[in-house]
Amino acid sequence: xxxxxxxxxxxxxxxxxxxxxxxxxxxxxxxxxxxxxxxxxxxxxxxxxxxxxxxxxxxxxxxxxxxxxxxxxxxxxxxxxxxxxxxxxxxxxxxxxxxxxxxxxxxxxxxxxxxxxxxxxxxxxxxxxxxxxxxxxxxxxxxxxxxxxxxxxxxxxxxxxxxxxxxxxxxxxxxxxxxxxxxxxxxxxxxxxxxxxxxxxxxxxxxxxxxxxxxxxxxxxxxxxxxxxxxxxxxxxxxxxxxxxxxx
Numbered sequence: 492x493x494x495x496x497x498x499x500x501x502x503x504x505x506x507x508x509x510x511x512x513x514x515x516x517x518x519x520x521x522x523x524x525x526x527x528x529x530x531x532x533x534x535x536x537x538x539x540x541x542x543x544x545x546x547x548x549x550x551x552x553x554x555x556x557x558x559x560x561x562x563x564x565x566x567x568x569x570x571x572x573x574x575x576x577x578x579x580x581x582x583x584x585x586x587x588x589x590x591x592x593x594x595x596x597x598x599x600x601x602x603x604x605x606x607x608x609x610x611x612x613x614x615x616x617x618x619x620x621x622x623x624x625x626x627x628x629x630x631x632x633x634x635x636x637x638x639x640x641x642x643x644x645x646x647x648x649x650x651x652x653x654x655x656x657x658x659x660x661x662x663x664x665x666x667x668x669x670x671x672x673x674x675x676x677x678x679x680x681x682x683x684x685x686x687x688x689x690x691x692x693x694x695x696x697x698x699x700x701x702x703x704x705x706x707x708x709x710x711x712x713x714x715x716x717x718x719x720x721x722x723x724x725x726x727x728x729x730x731x732x733x734x735x736x737x738x739x
Contacts, residue, residue, distance in 0.1 A: 492687060494588050500692045501585065501716060504655045505541065509550045519545045521571065523560055525553050536725050538576055543717035547571055555725070572720070575738055578729055579721025580699035584713035585692070586683055592712060594680040597672065600639040600646070604685065610636055613645075621662040622650035634659055637682040639674060649678035651686060651693060658692045663707060670703075679711040 502516045509515075510526035529537055529552075536552040538559060547568055551559045563571050572580060596602060605613070610631035613623060624632045638648035647665040654660045661682055665675045679695065686693040695713050697704035698721075708715075722728055724735050 492586075492588070492690065492692065497585050497588070497692055498716075500657055501583075501694070502543075504658050505543070505717070507655070509539070509541065509548065511548070511550070515548060516543060516546055518548075521547045521549065521563065521566070523556065523563075524548055524550045525556055526550055534723055534726050534728070536723070538720075538723040538725065540571060540574065540577060540720045541717060542568060542572070542719075572718075575735065576725065577720040577723045581719050581721055582697050582699055582705065582715050583717050583719070584695040584697070584708045585716045586687065587712050587714040590712055591684075592680075593684055594673075594677045594711070596681075597639075597674060597677055600641050600674070602637065602639055602681075604635070604637050606635045607631075610650075616645055618666065619645075619648050619650070619664040622648045622664045623662075624650075624652060635682065635685065637678055637685065639678060641669075647674045647678050649675075649682040651682060654694075656691075658694060659686055661686075661693050661695045663704075673710070675707045676710040679707055679713075683711060683713070 502513060506513055509524065510528060511524050515522060515524060526537060529535055536555045538551045538555065541548045541550070549559060549563060549571070562574060610633055613636070614625050614631070623636060626632050632652060633650040634653040636648055636650040638645050640646065646669045649661060649663045651659040651661045661679060663675050663679050683693045695708050697708055724732065724738065727736065729735050
């Protein structure tokens, strides 16, 4: 898989998420888009801002689009992402195909891969919310995991969810006492290589405020490619809703 193929996969799947045509990613600068329909996981009303390459896409529901345009037309990239109607920024990383090095495993731990239904045997473990997920029936929605054990205990786990058939999102959890020795980097790096060997694109997401997570991505061999806003305030979901509800 090369860089051009990676970018193509990302844009195809972002197009599905935003319900937009591929031509939108060729635009230079700010562009507004109304999704034809929303999926069950998206907020309603919908407002999401995405910056990828030279394009800044403001995707908004029809009923709020004119107000959003009034706010954002003529604004710079930084000003657009400071819009008071949205909160949180998620940085998305892709493999750096120029620096594809497999990290050495740390010798003091045991390492294991699990895939598919095998992951269900981990349903009782706690503290791995970023990397391991089960549905309400107790079945794993995580597609693959790579974890480290010490003295019979899982102390670090990288997992990937099947966001799309050809693009899986990785997450990482390491127990507090083991977070400074590079274990997170090793687990993410090896999981990335494992997923790539399946001809599937692994991506990684970190909050713009989470410097340690961004550092893990960098050391594991990933580079930032796009950024999206996390949520909008229009459904009352903001932690500061009592203060910001005056805006809408």
